[in-house]
Structures are given as structure tokens and as C-alpha cells.
Amino acid sequence: MKLLVTGGAGFVGATVTRLLLDAGHEVIVVDDLSRNDASQIPAGADLIELRVQDIAQVLTPGAGIDAVLHFAGLIAAGESMVHPEWHWDNNTRASLALLDAMRVAEVDKLVFSSTAAVYGEPTELPLVETSPTDPVNTYGDTKLAIDRAITTFCRAFPFGATSLRYFNVAGAHDCGDGRMIGERHDPETHLIPLALDAALGRRDKFSLFGDDYPTPDGTCVRDYIHITDLARAHLLALDAIQPGEHKIYNLGNGIGFSNLQVVQAIREVTGLPFEVEHAPRRPGDPATLFASSELAQRELGWTAEKPDIVDIVRDAWRFHQLQDPT
Numbered sequence: 001m002k003l004l005v006t007g008g009a010g011f012v013g014a015t016v017t018r019l020l021l022d023a024g025h026e027v028i029v030v031d032d033l034s035r036n037d038a039s040q041i042p043a044g045a046d047l048i049e050l051r052v053q054d055i056a057q058v059l060t061p062g063a064g065i066d067a068v069l070h071f072a073g074l075i076a077a078g079e080s081m082v083h084p085e086w087h088w089d090n091n092t093r094a095s096l097a098l099l100d101a102m103r104v105a106e107v108d109k110l111v112f113s114s115t116a117a118v119y120g121e122p123t124e125l126p127l128v129e130t131s132p133t134d135p136v137n138t139y140g141d142t143k144l145a146i147d148r149a150i151t152t153f154c155r156a157f158p159f160g161a162t163s164l165r166y167f168n169v170a171g172a173h174d175c176g177d178g179r180m181i182g183e184r185h186d187p188e189t190h191l192i193p194l195a196l197d198a199a200l201g202r203r204d205k206f207s208l209f210g211d212d213y214p215t216p217d218g219t220c221v222r223d224y225i226h227i228t229d230l231a232r233a234h235l236l237a238l239d240a241i242q243p244g245e246h247k248i249y250n251l252g253n254g255i256g257f258s259n260l261q262v263v264q265a266i267r268e269v270t271g272l273p274f275e276v277e278h279a280p281r282r283p284g285d286p287a288t289l290f291a292s293s294e295l296a297q298r299e300l301g302w303t304a305e306k307p308d309i310v311d312i313v314r315d316a317w318r319f320h321q322l323q324d325p326t
Helices: 011-022 052-057 077-082 084-105 138-156 191-199 227-240 259-270 294-300 309-322
Strands: 002-006 026-030 046-048 067-070 109-115 160-166 168-170 206-209 224-226 246-251 276-279
Touching: 002 011, 011 026, 011 067, 011 227, 052 084, 067 084, 067 227, 077 084, 077 138, 084 109, 084 138, 109 138, 109 227, 138 160, 138 246, 160 227, 168 227, 168 309, 191 206, 191 259, 191 309, 206 259, 224 227, 224 309, 227 246, 227 294, 246 294, 259 309
Parallel strands: 002 026, 002 067, 026 046, 067 109, 109 160, 160 246, 168 224, 206 276
Antiparallel strands: none
């Protein structure tokens, strides 16, 4: 198939692009490179540097696109509380432009990168796809709005879609040719790469936000999923799309690890000490999030092959050591 991947220069988008190319698909990456660079886009994919808000310039009736995988958008929950306007523009407005361009171009298959942030503070654990959605940050609000828009498009048009609600994606993907794809966000906000930077001395210390949550050790509990496991699910979801259906699946390990447990895994893997500073909670951070992925296992045939946090950290560490310290 000829596939359009938005945000294909990012951590998840680049990894999925690699697997799509390995599966024999033709891939066009659309990315404005505002928060990523082109270095992680796999060889063999064509890059169009463009904002998704302007996607109609390339997603046209004559472009021959068979399906879209949509990863582009802002992902920092804390930032979304300070600059909600950025997230409504780059997440929701851009996605509505994409949906409309797909309608005009008669492209009828979409895989959407959604998030566990749509659930907010959980009323039940593990979270399932029918759990109440009540985001506690603007990031989750924007993603939930897109999920709802996709549902209406699937009702109104001959359109099929799958939303994959990620939990904490981490690790690094081994491309098998000496290259790895890992986390290189700018700015970086995720726990594992920030702590690895501290272990390598690229940061003076590592800040742990909140130690007074109602959890066993007082720090947030999250469900970590290996990037390669996550990426494989997108290919399965693409193959399973049916016209008129919008399917939603959680992707996680079903296991919660606290921030302190992750820090301990990083110390174990690296063998390096680093200073941990306890900082106040960030607005919009739920105390505990972890998922049941039973539906994805049952309907897509997906399983997490690397569920252990030490294995996830070890792959992230391998990637991190390869990066230019500047």
C-alpha cells in the first residue's frame, strides 16, 4: 500500500515507518520538523516538510494514498496546561483538517495515535476501553476530541479507523542494521530519557515531580510499553480496519511501575549514580494509570513481547549512549 504517515520524524512515527517499509509498503512522511529532526526518518521513506493543518496540499484525490497513520501533534501534558492554544491548534485543528482532506481525497483508512490521557483520574483499574473518559489536562482533552470526531466521520462516510490509546512508550527500536530509533524530543519531558541524561552527566540532576501521591511510594504509577511492541500494533490495526467502524484499543503492559521503581531500574541498568531532586507535582498528572490490553490481544492478535521495565530501560540506554552529548 501507499501510506501517508504524519509525524514520521518522531519517536513513534519513525519506528512505525520503519516497520511499514520492512513490510513492503511505500511510505510518505509528512512532518513540519518543529520538534523533531529528519535524522530518525528511515531510509526509503519520502519526506514532505509540511504542517498537518496544510495537509490538503498533498493529500489530494490524485495522490493514490491508500491509508493514513496519524502521529503528528504535541504530547507534553504539562505544557498543555500552560499553552492550551498550542495543543488545540496542533492536535485538534490539524486533525480535523486531516479528516476533511481524507474525505475529499476518498482515503478511507486511518490509524490514529491516541493516548491514555483521555481517561484522566481512573475510577477503575486496570483501565479498559469502556472506562469513563474525563481528562485532567488539555492534552487529553484535545486527543479525546479527535477520537470523537473520528467516530462521527466513520458514521457519516465510508470510512474506517482505529485509535490506539498509548500508555507510557519507552525503550528504543533496533533496526537491525546498526541503527536504533529512540526518544529525542525537543524539549524532552519524559522520565526515562531525562534520567538517562542525568546518569550520563548531561544534566546536573533529575527532577521527580510529586512524592505525595496516594500510591505505595508516593510517586506516580504508570504503565510502560516498549516502542517495538507498540509499533507492531499499528500494522495489525491497519490490516484490521473495516469500513464504518471506529475501533479503540488500549496499548499497555497491564503493569504499573512507580517513578521510583523506574529510577531504580535506570540505576541498575546503567550502574551510574545520579542525583534525584523531589519537586512539586505538575498540574494535570493523574496518580495512577495502567491498562488492560485484553481487547487488542483478542481482536488484533497483539501481545507485549518486552513487558519488563528493566528490558525497556536497557534498550533506551543503548540508544542514549549513541547520542551526541551536545
